[in-house]
Amino acid sequence: MKQRIILIAWMLLLPWLPGKSQSVYKNSDLEITRLSNGLWVIETTDKTTMYLVEGNQKALLIDTGTKCEKLNEVIRRITNKPLQVVITHMHPDHAGNMNQFPEIWYHPADTVLLKLMKPYPGKVHFVKEGDRFDLGGRVLEVSHMPAHTPGSIVILDRKEGLCFSGDAFGSGQVWLQLEPYAPIRTYIASLKKMENLMDHGIHAIYCGHYPYVKKAYDKEYILAMLRVATALEQGQTTDALPYEIKVPIGARHPMILTKGSASIVYDPDHLK
Numbered sequence: 001m002k003q004r005i006i007l008i009a010w011m012l013l014l015p016w017l018p019g020k021s022q023s024v025y026k027n028s029d030l031e032i033t034r035l036s037n038g039l040w041v042i043e044t045t046d047k048t049t050m051y052l053v054e055g056n057q058k059a060l061l062i063d064t065g066t067k068c069e070k071l072n073e074v075i076r077r078i079t080n081k082p083l084q085v086v087i088t089h090m091h092p093d094h095a096g097n098m099n100q101f102p103e104i105w106y107h108p109a110d111t112v113l114l115k116l117m118k119p120y121p122g123k124v125h126f127v128k129e130g131d132r133f134d135l136g137g138r139v140l141e142v143s144h145m146p147a148h149t150p151g152s153i154v155i156l157d158r159k160e161g162l163c164f165s166g167d168a169f170g171s172g173q174v175w176l177q178l179e180p181y182a183p184i185r186t187y188i189a190s191l192k193k194m195e196n197l198m199d200h201g202i203h204a205i206y207c208g209h210y211p212y213v214k215k216a217y218d219k220e221y222i223l224a225m226l227r228v229a230t231a232l233e234q235g236q237t238t239d240a241l242p243y244e245i246k247v248p249i250g251a252r253h254p255m256i257l258t259k260g261s262a263s264i265v266y267d268p269d270h271l272k
C-alpha cells in the first residue's frame with residue numbers, strides 16, 4: 001500500500017520536475033508541452049508555434065498561432081493568472097487568433113501588415129526596444145530585430161538565458177522575400193545584435209516554428225545564418241537554388257541559399 005502511494009505521488013510529481021518535457025494537453029488543433037518551470041510550447045497541427053511563460057503574478061502568451069478554436073479557453077487550462085499577449089510579428093500564422101484576446105502588444109512597424117488580418121477590435125499596445133513584461137519573479141524584455149518583417153521582435157528572458165524569436169531568424173530557414181521585408185544589411189545587423197546578446201547570457205533561442213526543429217537553437221545557428229547573409233550581401237549566390245513556394249504572394253521567383261544548418265529565402269530582384 002505504502003509503495004503504491006509513493007508510486008502515485010512520483011507520477012504526479014513527474015511533469016513538474018525541472019528539465020522534463022511533458023505533453024500536458026492535446027486537441028485536434030494543437031498540443032501543449034511543458035518545456036521547463038513556467039514555460040510551455042504550444043504546437044499547432046499545421047506547424048505554427050506559441051509559447052506561454054508564467055510568473056508569480058501574470059502570464060505572457062507569445063504569438064497566437066493559426067486556426068485554434070477557443071485558444072483563450074485552452075490557455076486557461078494551463079494558467080489562470082492574468083494574461084498578456086505579445087505578437088512577434090504580424091503574419092497570419094503568428095497572429096491568427098489575436099481576436100480572441102482583449103488586448104495585444106506588438107511593434108508598430110508591423111501595422112502595415114494588419115491588412116492581412118481581420119480587423120482587430122481590442123486594445124492595442126505598441127512595444128519598443130527594451131520594453132518589459134513583469135510577470136512577477138520573471139521579467140521578459142522586447143528587442144527589435146527587423147528583417148523578416150519591419151516590426152519583428154524577439155522576447156528575452158535574461159535571467160533564464162532564453163529568447164523567443166518568432167520568425168526573426170527563421171526556423172532553419174528565414175524568409176526575406178515576402179513584402180514588406182528589410183534589406184539583407186538590416187538582417188545582418190539583427191543577427192549581430194543577437195550574436196551580442198548570446199555573448200551576454202542568452203544561450204537558447206526558441207524559434208517560431210518549433211515543430212520543425214524540436215529544440216532550442218544555440219549561438220552556432222546565428223553564426224550559420226550570419227555566414228549565409230554575408231554571402232548574399234557580397235553577391236556570392238552561385239550555390240543558390242530556385243525556391244518552390246505555395247504562398248501566392250511576395251517574390252515571383254524566390255531563391256534559396258543554404259550553408260550548413262541555415263538557409264535564406266530571398267528575392268533575387270531586390271537583394272540590395
Ligand SMILES: [Zn+2]
Pocket residue numbers: 089091094148167
Ligand atoms: Zn513570419
